[in-house]
Amino acid sequence: VILINGEHQDVIAATDRGLHYGDGVFETIAIRTGKPQFWAAHMERLLDGCARLSIPIPDVTLLTAETERLCTEGEDAVLKIIITRGSGGRGYRPPFEPEPQRILIRYPWPEHHVPDEGITLRQCHTPLSCNPVLAGIKHLNRLEQVLARNEWSDESIHEGVMCDTEGYVIEGTMSNLFAVRDGVLITPELSNCGVAGIMRQQVMAVAQHLSIPCEHVRFKAEELNSMDELFITNSIIGVWPVARFNELQFSKGVVTEKLMKGLAKMVEQS
Amino acid sequence: VILINGEHQDVIAATDRGLHYGDGVFETIAIRTGKPQFWAAHMERLLDGCARLSIPIPDVTLLTAETERLCTEGEDAVLKIIITRGSGGRGYRPPFEPEPQRILIRYPWPEHHVPDEGITLRQCHTPLSCNPVLAGIKHLNRLEQVLARNEWSDESIHEGVMCDTEGYVIEGTMSNLFAVRDGVLITPELSNCGVAGIMRQQVMAVAQHLSIPCEHVRFKAEELNSMDELFITNSIIGVWPVARFNELQFSKGVVTEKLMKGLAKMVEQS
Numbered sequence: 001v002i003l004i005n006g007e008h009q010d011v012i013a014a015t016d017r018g019l020h021y022g023d024g025v026f027e028t029i030a031i032r033t034g035k036p037q038f039w040a041a042h043m044e045r046l047l048d049g050c051a052r053l054s055i056p057i058p059d060v061t062l063l064t065a066e067t068e069r070l071c072t073e074g075e076d077a078v079l080k081i082i083i084t085r086g087s088g089g090r091g092y093r094p095p096f097e098p099e100p101q102r103i104l105i106r107y108p109w110p111e112h113h114v115p116d117e118g119i120t121l122r123q124c125h126t127p128l129s130c131n132p133v134l135a136g137i138k139h140l141n142r143l144e145q146v147l148a149r150n151e152w153s154d155e156s157i158h159e160g161v162m163c164d165t166e167g168y169v170i171e172g173t174m175s176n177l178f179a180v181r182d183g184v185l186i187t188p189e190l191s192n193c194g195v196a197g198i199m200r201q202q203v204m205a206v207a208q209h210l211s212i213p214c215e216h217v218r219f220k221a222e223e224l225n226s227m228d229e230l231f232i233t234n235s236i237i238g239v240w241p242v243a244r245f246n247e248l249q250f251s252k253g254v255v256t257e258k259l260m261k262g263l264a265k266m267v268e269q270s
Numbered sequence: 271v272i273l274i275n276g277e278h279q280d281v282i283a284a285t286d287r288g289l290h291y292g293d294g295v296f297e298t299i300a301i302r303t304g305k306p307q308f309w310a311a312h313m314e315r316l317l318d319g320c321a322r323l324s325i326p327i328p329d330v331t332l333l334t335a336e337t338e339r340l341c342t343e344g345e346d347a348v349l350k351i352i353i354t355r356g357s358g359g360r361g362y363r364p365p366f367e368p369e370p371q372r373i374l375i376r377y378p379w380p381e382h383h384v385p386d387e388g389i390t391l392r393q394c395h396t397p398l399s400c401n402p403v404l405a406g407i408k409h410l411n412r413l414e415q416v417l418a419r420n421e422w423s424d425e426s427i428h429e430g431v432m433c434d435t436e437g438y439v440i441e442g443t444m445s446n447l448f449a450v451r452d453g454v455l456i457t458p459e460l461s462n463c464g465v466a467g468i469m470r471q472q473v474m475a476v477a478q479h480l481s482i483p484c485e486h487v488r489f490k491a492e493e494l495n496s497m498d499e500l501f502i503t504n505s506i507i508g509v510w511p512v513a514r515f516n517e518l519q520f521s522k523g524v525v526t527e528k529l530m531k532g533l534a535k536m537v538e539q540s
Contacts, residue, residue, distance in 0.1 A: 011281035021412035022292035129399030141411035
């Protein structure tokens, strides 16, 4: 089911800058029992992304109303919201008065079959490029993720770890990455590269609440050797503990369990 | 006028991966007096881009026929061809059997008012990110160009120079860059970054034909001080000599003139 600018439609203009340049941002939001999760955080990031790209800020009241139209009471779904700068302009130059497009797409809730002991990660060869101007934003330029995800088809591998062009670990193709070492939560520093995920943000909030120290660190894939626990996050999967990364084995640890319980509690109370 | 997969249409599916991820490539082709210029070179790059992104290679016979339908005898126009991987797949993962979309858009020929003595360039702040996996490809991830082009609105500035995140000069927002120093043609090395333009390729071919040595060099913006001549290229503008870059002044030099004449001859004979 698709709503474009509030209308039931399933097509966009072939001249849209979202298609031509990836000139826009998006959010992927979990709808659980009819309710969007972490809505305020998603809206904040969406607006921040638009501001950083100088796309006129979308009307959150409209987005809220349209999202409600797509949610069915009691049902789970995935909602993707895309905001593009719309059509127009001369070449790359944005139009003087852009008409941003609001595209809301509801997908069925995906059934993930994840082993109890944790998932399997691999290392991707496709690097992520660094650009502080785009770092953190969930924008529509996602070819690197597409190429990285295209590196494997083995269904027993759940996610791939991507490093930047300097070899620093940044994130998964569709997730953020956390490690635990000596009781300290560690996640890659994202000021040059990567997407600042909403679930990542929530996990850091839970860690703070539980007085678990959290550090934003630049580290290479080899350093994962020295980590005690490893997990990935995104808005749809929540937290997935990692059992294997290449030849390394991890067991679901105490800190990961604590954070998962804290997160579940936070969701319950929201 | 728009042709999508050979049909007169002006919309694409809201689920197209071109929109969601910039998962595709494009060409911008000059149509002069009803004929596409450097057609074979454009097709070669388009196919090469698809191959590098593992997008099924489009049928050049079809593209040729559809382009002919959009060309009117004797008329000038700009043709943009976009190939996307189409809809489908689960998240970033490409579908097992993609159905690429062919989007051909004809735009009016733009009337550029360019001073005889040459154009004015400025330095952009937005950096280009480096990624050898994507370097050279004319793919649909163009947010950096959009942000760079959005840095100025002064109509007397014709183009902006973009450097990579390490400060090396790469290209203009919509053009490639050439300089001449001591009779040697110099153009930025593009193995990590940038678009390998078709007009750039033609200029290098003309230089070779005229026995003008050409070097692919990594250099910083400061080094433009020591250049004797400067010009930019793209498929629509051809060659534009540069008169000013920041506080530097250049005059249209002997080598630029030679190359422009050689290029005109090449176009005539093709």
